[in-house]
Amino acid sequence: MRTHPFVVKMGDKFVDEVFYQRLLTATITDYAGNESDSFEAEFDDNGDDLSVSQSNSA
Numbered sequence: 001m002r003t004h005p006f007v008v009k010m011g012d013k014f015v016d017e018v019f020y021q022r023l024l025t026a027t028i029t030d031y032a033g034n035e036s037d038s039f040e041a042e043f044d045d046n047g048d049d050l051s052v053s054q055s056n057s058a
Contacts, residue, residue, distance in 0.1 A: 003020075004016060004020050008020075021044075022043040022044045022045075022050070023041060023042075023043060023044075024042045024043060024044055025040075025041070025042045026039070026040070026041045026042075027039070027040045027041075
């Protein structure tokens with residue numbers, strides 16, 4: 001099993017390294033049928049230097 005199973009990008013910039021350094025927990029839920037799946041993540045913001053951008057989800 002890979003320790004970093006996903007490539008993470010913001011726009012055209014790869015941010016895998018920082019993503020995995022800060023990631024505390026991640027949950028992917030695959031719902032049956034046509035129901036939308038979900039992804040939840042919790043990050044370490046010990047230095048209070050993470051900002052949350054506007055969501056593009058509907």
